[in-house]
């Protein structure tokens with residue numbers, strides 16, 4: 001269970017405060033803590049989304065824009081990508097990151113909540129969410145919202161942290177994730193809370209089979225998942241009917 005420190009009314013408010021405070025260091029710490037694997041994980045997830053040149057993609061909880069940029073590389077200059085996030089500081093970093101790419105006119109950023117997307121039904125070719133299902137207040141509602149805005153035949157894709165199952169690696173990773181990550185995060189972000197939250201946020205998170213069932217209960221078909229890098233992350237993919 002995520003421990004919500006005194007002073008916060010809900011997990012949502014706490015999560016918002018965390019990302020507001022670490023936005024300026026998020027990309028660096030993500031690369032360091034993932035041993036620079038985060039970019040290839042996002043590329044793999046976007047490759048599962050079935051996007052094509054000229055397509056319309058959505059990235060939910062887009063943060064600093066890295067997933068939206070990967071989608072933009074696929075849809076190209078004739079396509080469009082929308083990124084949605086509820087944290088202004090993360091969106092501000094996304095604007096900086098996107099301005100460094102050729103895709104400033106391809107990507108549009110919206111302020112909004114994953115559990116109530118400010119978007120029309122059945123419009124997008126895909127909806128992705130990266131490292132964020134752990135953070136939303138309602139996972140089934142978020143997946144249902146993603147499925148609602150994707151057209152028939154389009155894909156809903158989640159990339160999320162996971163517990164590895166391979167013996168020895170599993171134990172080593174447990175020590176790394178529970179004890180080293182909060183220390184490295186504290187040094188990088190200059191505050192202890194945000195990166196102590198990271199291992200906490202995975203404790204109650206559904207395992208890959210449970211998350212697959214949540215996708216299926218949202219009406220998604222042909223749901224499958226891939227464990228990457230020894231199972232430290234998992235990519236779930238479902239198709240809208």
Ligand SMILES: C[S@@+](CC[C@H](N)C(=O)[O-])C[C@H]1O[C@@H](n2cnc3c(N)ncnc32)[C@H](O)[C@@H]1O
Nearest residue numbers: 019061062063085086087090113114130132135
């Ligand atoms: C760990 S970051 C992931 C950012 C990005 N997807 C990536 O691949 O690096 C989680 C993001 O989810 C956003 N977030 C958390 N809960 C949200 C919600 N209910 N609605 C919208 N955004 C949310 C946070 O503001 C943060 O930017």
